[in-house]
Amino acid sequence: MQRFSAFSLFRQGLDRQKGWKNQWRKPDPKPAYDAIVVGGGGHGLGAAYYLAKVHGIRNVAVLEKGWIGGGNTGRNTTIIRSNYLFDESAALYDHALKMWEGLSQELNYNVMFSQRGVMMLAHNIHDIQVFKRHIHANRVNGVDNEWLTAEEAKDFCPPLNIDPNVRYPVLGAALQRRGGTARHDAVAWGYARAADALGVDIIENCEVTGIRRDAAGAVSGVETTRGFIASQRVGVSAAGHSSVVLDMAHVRLPLESYPLQALVSEPVKPIFPCVVMSNTIHAYMSQSDKGELVIGAGTDAYTSYTQRGGLHIATETLAAICELFPQFRRMRMLRNWGGIVDVTPDRSPIIAKTPVKGLYVNCGWGTGGFKATPGAAHLFAHTMARDEPHPINAPFTIERFRDGYLIDEAAAAAVAH
Amino acid sequence: MLIIPCPYCGERPELEFSYGGQAHIDRPLAPSDLSDEEWNSYLYVRANPKGRHAERWRHIHGCARFFNAVRDTRTDHILATYKVGEPEPEIPA
Ligand SMILES: Cc1cc2nc3c(=O)[nH]c(=O)nc-3n(C[C@H](O)[C@H](O)[C@H](O)COP(=O)(O)OP(=O)(O)OC[C@H]3O[C@@H](n4cnc5c(N)ncnc54)[C@H](O)[C@@H]3O)c2cc1C
Ligand SMILES: [Zn+2]
Numbered sequence: 006m007q008r009f010s011a012f013s014l015f016r017q018g019l020d021r022q023k024g025w026k027n028q029w030r031k032p033d034p035k036p037a038y039d040a041i042v043v044g045g046g047g048h049g050l051g052a053a054y055y056l057a058k059v060h061g062i063r064n065v066a067v068l069e070k071g072w073i074g075g076g077n078t079g080r081n082t083t084i085i086r087s088n089y090l091f092d093e094s095a096a097l098y099d100h101a102l103k104m105w106e107g108l109s110q111e112l113n114y115n116v117m118f119s120q121r122g123v124m125m126l127a128h129n130i131h132d133i134q135v136f137k138r139h140i141h142a143n144r145v146n147g148v149d150n151e152w153l154t155a156e157e158a159k160d161f162c163p164p165l166n167i168d169p170n171v172r173y174p175v176l177g178a179a180l181q182r183r184g185g186t187a188r189h190d191a192v193a194w195g196y197a198r199a200a201d202a203l204g205v206d207i208i209e210n211c212e213v214t215g216i217r218r219d220a221a222g223a224v225s226g227v228e229t230t231r232g233f234i235a236s237q238r239v240g241v242s243a244a245g246h247s248s249v250v251l252d253m254a255h256v257r258l259p260l261e262s263y264p265l266q267a268l269v270s271e272p273v274k275p276i277f278p279c280v281v282m283s284n285t286i287h288a289y290m291s292q293s294d295k296g297e298l299v300i301g302a303g304t305d306a307y308t309s310y311t312q313r314g315g316l317h318i319a320t321e322t323l324a325a326i327c328e329l330f331p332q333f334r335r336m337r338m339l340r341n342w343g344g345i346v347d348v349t350p351d352r353s354p355i356i357a358k359t360p361v362k363g364l365y366v367n368c369g370w371g372t373g374g375f376k377a378t379p380g381a382a383h384l385f386a387h388t389m390a391r392d393e394p395h396p397i398n399a400p401f402t403i404e405r406f407r408d409g410y411l412i413d414e415a416a417a418a419a420v421a422h
Numbered sequence: 423m424l425i426i427p428c429p430y431c432g433e434r435p436e437l438e439f440s441y442g443g444q445a446h447i448d449r450p451l452a453p454s455d456l457s458d459e460e461w462n463s464y465l466y467v468r469a470n471p472k473g474r475h476a477e478r479w480r481h482i483h484g485c486a487r488f489f490n491a492v493r494d495t496r497t498d499h500i501l502a503t504y505k506v507g508e509p510e511p512e513i514p515a
Binding site: 316 | 424440441443459461462466467468469470471472477493495
């Protein structure tokens with residue numbers, strides 16, 4: 006691997022930047038691997054990296070039907086936080102947040118993780134109660150989250166309007182200072198480069214079309230658009246397409262796939278210092294390092310695989326942003342797109358073994374899995390390598406729905422993303 | 423935005439409707455007789471197909487009635503709508 010450093014940048018500068026090589030190989034698939042990861046998003050690439058790095062399983066392939074990072078990894082609004090209500094979730098998301106804090110160094114790749122703070126606005130008494138409950142629960146779990154008065158919120162985010170005479174006045178806010186954003190593509194590329202350096206084959210344009218099983222019912226490999234590839238250990242990390250891939254092994258999941266949209270504005274000078282989310286008005290916003298305002302909200306109403314969504318949903322989101330930040334009314338939007346998110350009934354993910362031997366699944370991250378990328382990847386690799394979950398992901402099984410052990414972040418009224 | 427043909431009112435914009443999820447899931451007549459596995463399937467497990475999906479819609483801002491639709495989730499084209507209680511129509515490929 007060609008390592009990046011201030012010195013290598015300087016040397017390449019002298020060489021007129023002509024010495025950079027491809028950062029990962031483009032190998033053809035081998036006939037067999039010790040482990041296969043289906044899905045080349047951040048979660049899948051990261052899982053392959055940790056299989057090689059932590060567990061010494063280096064004969065690994067990541068199979069991606071399109072191009073790496075072309076799914077939700079490259080489509081999401083990159084909000085990272087860990088202030089979830091329940092103990093299981095706090096442990097899971099804070100595990101990821103701690104890994105984010107060292108990820109650029111770990112990968113020798115700048116993922117532009119920026120702990121600029123994630124602020125959730127309270128507009129009514131219900132919001133105040135829910136957020137304070139979250140803050141107390143988070144503190145018990147060692148997760149930072151603090152209450153700000155309206156004035157303190159404005160100090161932290163000067164564009165905020167805290168006039169009490171508006172339709173949705175800001176009564177206060179919950180702030181997680183360790184939260185923030187990261188560069189989504191860099192996460193995919195950084196993991197791909199680091200995994201490749203450890204011997205992992207990253208194979209793009211290779212769609213898994215079937216899961217083959219032996220006489221005993223265990224996984225023996227996958228059919229793909231580039232032929233059959235054998236492996237007794239297959240981990241599926243296919244986000245919105247998890248139901249489709251797992252159906253190939255007749256594993257049925259408690260998932261529904263919805264389009265989720267986002268928008269970015271024309272780029273402007275730095276004006277927005279943190280991430281602001283409003284549950285009640287139903288929109289959130291941050292500013293990318295390129296200067297675009299990055300805007301999103303909730304999913305479309307119906308299940309779909311179109312990666313599009315309806316224009317009226319985006320219109321409602323913008324109306325909410327204009328309500329909250331009237332000073333941005335005249336900004337023009339540059340791009341609007343959708344991704345397909347796999348939603349569980351309790352809005353918590355599944356990182357687990359399946360009833361099929363040798364088949365593992367990491368799914369159900371829905372509208373909020375980017376923040377978990379390093380943690381999910383690390384725990385999924387553990388589960389695949391040891392054939393048993395890590396204590397942190399042990400509660401996040403498929404069977405929790407049958408057994409009544411839901412981790413109900415949906416009912417906890419935590420915001421999406 | 424989808425244009426949805428309500429079986430009672432005709433074509434109307436999606437804004438007039440609310441979505442009700444997968445169709446033809448009957449509430450068990452005797453829930454306490456179900457195994458945990460069956461109850462799990464009824465409550466939580468969904469087909470979530472990439473392709474044809476029979477689903478419930480409600481014309482909430484129109485006649486307010488429930489009906490069913492067959493929609494292709496790859497394109498969002500609505501292939502048929504039909505009244506509650508009617509079987510899923512056979513549609514040639
Ligand atoms: C608009 C939008 C905004 C979001 N905002 C946030 C946010 O602010 N914060 C946050 O934490 N999360 C957010 N999310 C959610 C987050 O993006 C996802 O939870 C997360 O990216 C899932 O990670 P992944 O890497 O597994 O997914 P993906 O990047 O989607 O990876 C899955 C990959 O599997 C591939 N695949 C599918 N089927 C097959 C097959 N049969 N064979 C081979 N490959 C296959 C796909 O092509 C895809 O590349 C957002 C999502 C969207 C769509
Ligand atoms: Zn009607």
